[in-house]
Structure formats: C-alpha cells, structure tokens
Amino acid sequence: MADTMRLDRFLWFARIVKTRSYAQDMAIDGHLRLDGRVIDRAAAPVKVGSVLTFATHRGDIRAIRVLALPARRGPPVEARACYEDLALANVSQQARDD
DSSP, rough: OSSEEEHHHHHOOOOOOSSSHHHHHHHHHTEETTTTTTEEEEOOOOOOTTTEEEOTTTSSSSEEEOOOOSSOOOHHHHTTTTEHHHHHHHHHHHHHHH
16 A cells, blocks of 8 residues: 555545545645644645645634555545544543543
8 A cells, every 4th residue: 555645535435525525626736834833735646644724614723634545435433433533632631631
C-alpha cells in the first residue's frame, strides 16, 4: 500500500465529502489546510498523521487527523476509522479534565 494518497481521493474515500469533484473544488478554491498550509490543488499528498482543516457547508470549522489511508470507499463505519475528529477529541479531553 502507498504511503500517501491524493487529498481529493482521501476526502471521498473517507466519506467526508459526497463527491470527489466537490473535494477537488474545495482544494482548488483554497478551502482546505493540510498541516497548517493552504492547499490549492487536489493532488496534494495526504499521509497518516496529516491534519486537515476545512469549513463545513454550515460554516463550522472542522479539523481531522488521518489515522489510515483507505483502500476503497467503503461503508461509513469503515470510513470513520480512517480519521479522528480533533474537535471531538478536545471535547472528550476537557470532559475528563473537569
């Protein structure tokens, strides 16, 4: 298995976006950050440990950490195992600290 994957392909395989063309548009329009850098191309390489930040269609900011590179666009449960939602991780950590 490869060490990297195209950004648009990862977003589609991980079911973060509905279509690969939508992922490509997000990247080309500069709406994605990869490890803090603004991305302007859909072919940017994503690897395990990368952090993706983007705005959702509702305007919320979402940050995810790549845990695995999916081999296919599988069922939602399989897709969610490929990334960690960092906002949820921070909420869980705060709940443990309180």
